[in-house]
Amino acid sequence: xxxxxxxxxxxxxxxxxxxxxxxxxxxxxxxxxxxxxxxxxxxxxxxxxxxxxxxxxxxxxxxxxxxxxxxxxxxxxxxxxxxxxxxxxxxxxxxxxxxxxxxxxxxxxxx
Amino acid sequence: xxxxxxxxxxxxxxxxxxxxxxxxxxxxxxxxxxxxxxxxxxxxxxxxxxxxxxxxxxxxxxxxxxxxxxxxxxxxxxxxxxxxxxxxxxxxxxxxxxxxxxxxxxxxxxxxxx
Numbered sequence: 001x002x003x004x005x006x007x008x009x010x011x012x013x014x015x016x017x018x019x020x021x022x023x024x025x026x027x028x029x030x031x032x033x034x035x036x037x038x039x040x041x042x043x044x045x046x047x048x049x050x051x052x053x054x055x056x057x058x059x060x061x062x063x064x065x066x067x068x069x070x071x072x073x074x075x076x077x078x079x080x081x082x083x084x085x086x087x088x089x090x091x092x093x094x095x096x097x098x099x100x101x102x103x104x105x106x107x108x109x110x111x
Numbered sequence: 112x113x114x115x116x117x118x119x120x121x122x123x124x125x126x127x128x129x130x131x132x133x134x135x136x137x138x139x140x141x142x143x144x145x146x147x148x149x150x151x152x153x154x155x156x157x158x159x160x161x162x163x164x165x166x167x168x169x170x171x172x173x174x175x176x177x178x179x180x181x182x183x184x185x186x187x188x189x190x191x192x193x194x195x196x197x198x199x200x201x202x203x204x205x206x207x208x209x210x211x212x213x214x215x216x217x218x219x220x221x222x223x224x225x
Contacts, residue, residue, distance in 0.1 A: 097206050
């Protein structure tokens with residue numbers, strides 16, 4: 001089945017230690033998104049790629065970066081995780097302006 | 112700025128009853144309104160969506176209505192079942208460049224009791 005895959009599902013890191021979360025898709029969608037979702041809150045868009053073009057939301061901290069080496073894969077890099085970065089990180093994809101489909105998420109714990 | 116208000120924040124119903132969740136949006140340029148269901152520890156799953164040229168859409172036990180004049184849309188679930196228990200998010204979106212920017216409501220936690 002075509003889908004959005006996120007690895008790992010759970011990630012534990014230490015305060016200040018860089019961490020990378022990955023997302024892959026078999027939908028061949030040209031737009032990929034990264035959202036942050038904290039407990040009992042709605043997802044918050046961090047940035048998205050339209051094809052190879054990177055688009056950062058104005059309020060996304062510099063600590064968060066992303067890479068998209070090809071159509072299928074997208075990575076979220078957190079350079080120096082703080083306690084406040086503990087959250088669920090959701091990857092989503094869409095074909096142009098069509099429906100966004102979400103992956104299962106990676107829950108990040110910062111110790 | 113862009114805003115979506117969602118009510119109620121929690122909803123408890125008995126199995127077999129109907130559930131209604133309401134959302135109001137502020138951006139008159141919004142033209143696409145998806146509803147997502149999120150179970151504990153999982154990603155949001157699209158359950159139904161509606162575009163601004165349609166007033167109502169139904170898929171089995173789920174229906175969505177849209178009132179563009181009032182900037183109001185609602186999710187209706189009939190004959191609720193315990194597996195409907197989850198957090199439901201509404202969203203309003205409009206085209207920004209090559210993608211639809213989603214503005215989410217705060218979510219409604221639905222509990223269906225057997």
